[in-house]
Amino acid sequence: MGEKTNENQEGDSMKHLHLTAAALALVAGPALAQQDTISIGMVLEPPNLDPTGGAAAAIDEVVYANVFEGLTRFGPDGSVQPALAKDWDVSEDGMVYTFYLNEGVTFHDGSEMNADDVVFSLDRARAEDSTNAQKALFAGIESVTAAGPLTVEVTLSEPNGNFPFNMAWGDAVIVAPETVEQLATTPIGTGPFTFSEWVQGDHVTLVRNENYWGEPVALSTATFKFISDGNAAFAAMMAGDIDAFPNFPAVELLSQFESDPRFEVVVGSTEGETILAMNNKQPPLDDVRVREAISHAINRQDIIDGAMFGYGTPIGTHFAPHNPDYVDLTEMSNYDPEKAKALLEEAGATDLTLRMMLPPPGYARNGGEIIASQLREVGIETEITNLEWAQWLEQVFGGKDFDLTIVSHTEPQDINIYARPDYYFQYDNADFQALIEELSVTSEPGMRTELNQQAQQVIAEDFVNGYLFQLAKVGVINAKIEGMWENAPTQANDLTGVRWVE
Incomplete structure (x- = not known):
């Protein structure tokens, strides 16, 4: 999930062989040494480093394919x-x-x-x-x-x-x-990088595994530095303290990188369905009419423009638009504030105040303010509480103590989470559970497509959550780096193919 969420090795990212002008004049000697260290910016610090025991996407962003490997x-x-x-x-x-x-x-x-x-x-x-x-x-x-x-x-x-x-x-x-x-604090895996250090609140450093069983990596050191503030991230990139920021936190500043030949701005897609999650067991959200009203109160494009500066694809269900099985159901929950007001009146749910718990990412904090304003227009007040990631995981994801929250679910093809009644938004539909059960035992591609599309339709009709947009992967990297993933089929900063080029 996404929200299943970095270093400080100054000078390391600019390790060159320095020769004096005199030496260069006298010796047709070695060229500048190939750079083999990298600093990666991350918005969120992982709560631990064990991907088998934590839900935060930031864990995999550090260790997936780098430290740990699967079958x-x-x-x-x-x-x-x-x-x-x-x-x-x-x-x-x-x-x-x-x-x-x-x-x-x-x-x-x-x-x-x-x-x-x-x-x-x-x-x-x-x-x-x-x-x-x-x-x-x-x-x-x-x-x-x-x-x-x-x-x-x-x-x-x-x-x-x-x-x-x-x-x-x-x-x-x-x-x-x-x-x-x-594993939570000193991860030991089989991957091409070994864990070196974790300075909490600042960075995690990995070093090349010289005894790796597979193809060796080009990088000798990789430092993941945690910078949640967009302005600080911009300054770190401009100063060269960060070499790559695969998920840059301030899309409003991207134009300044685009005009600078030192950098490349990379826009790709993710598996991140960004949703206004609703606690389906918590009154009045246990009434589908209230959930539908909230969905019709939301203007997705205003959220994409205001919180993401236009980066993002509107969605009407929990499925990635780039998946061939996707069904565009956005019209089912189109922006219609008058319909929202009528549904609230029909449900007897007027003068509502709902608690909105927001994790740190900008899409959540900025999007939450926009949604609060949109809900106010149909008569729903919100009490916003900003939570740090660890708090969000404990209170919202684990404790289910919330009314509304905004989070991007970055796990691939994860519509099956709606078949878990104890999942944090607590949706319990036996018919949907049976549908996912049938999907899990079906291998024929045409039938899988049909079942995936049925599943999308069911959760859209039940207005389980407010479906906002598919999160774009917008990154900034040093133009001399190659091998970084453009898209995000899973939540990872896979460095196995990354190298510097002249």
Whole structure:
């Protein structure tokens, strides 16, 4: 989710071999050394560094593919690719997946990674007391067994053609039982970078894993620096303290980068459905007429223009517009304040005051002010409380103590969260749950499309949440850097292919 949320190594990003003018005149010597360090800006600091035990997107933004790896992984185009598993087979009935692991893989502490670690990781994720934020990914697993040192058999309770996709999530990375208790503060994985330090409130530093089992990375050091303020982010980029800010927090300042040849502005798409989430069990929001009224009170384009400076695509359901199964349902909840007023009167819900809890991102804080003004026009007052990320996770996501909140759900193809009655917005629809259950066991592409579209229609008709816009991925990078992801098929700053070029 998104909201499933950095460093201070001064001078490191400008490490050059300095020669005096005299030396250059006398020696046709070495060229300037190739830069191999990078500073990455991030808006939010992760609450911990264990992707298997936390919901914040910022965790994966640091460690996905860099520190931790799963059986499979997402590529920059959203495709599912081999990772720790070099290949896999599926039984004819679709019930058994056999994964064949790469040889010579070690954890960062030098211990071997083998089939037993995979068994441990998947059993831990699906255990009754699991704290995995995406426990539903593992719910269909009947058993996990080591069929050999480098062979793992996963037996499902029913066929699931999406299982390799599920295993590519950051929540499904492989960890070792010996180090699992320390992952939150000292992560040990199998990836091409090892954890170096975390100065809380400032940065996390990773260094190249010289014993990496796969293709070595070009970067020797990567520092993730946490800068939530847009003006501070702008100043850090201009000063060269930050080399890349993949999700730049102040889109209103992008034009200044566009006119500067030192930088490249990259606009891509994300999996982030940005929603005005409503507590469906909390009166008066347990009345669909009130939820529909709120949806009709919202002018999406005003929010996109005012909070995102025009970056964002309007949505009418919880599905990414770039997905081929997307259905445009925005007209179902079009801006119609008069209809909103009539629905509130019909529901006997006049003179409402609702609590709106807002996490730190600009889309939430700025969007919340705009939505509060729009709701006021139809007779709904809001009490806004700005929360830090850890507070939001505890009170809203965990404690369900809210009426309204704004958050971007950045997990890929995650409409199935609406089939979880205990999820933070507490939507409980048995028919929808049955629909998602059918989807989970369906592998035929045409039928999956039909079920995905039915699911979108159901939650739109129930006005579960106010669907605002698909979050754009707007980044600023040094023009000499290549290999950063343009789009965000998952919440990650994958540095495995990043390098400096002259």
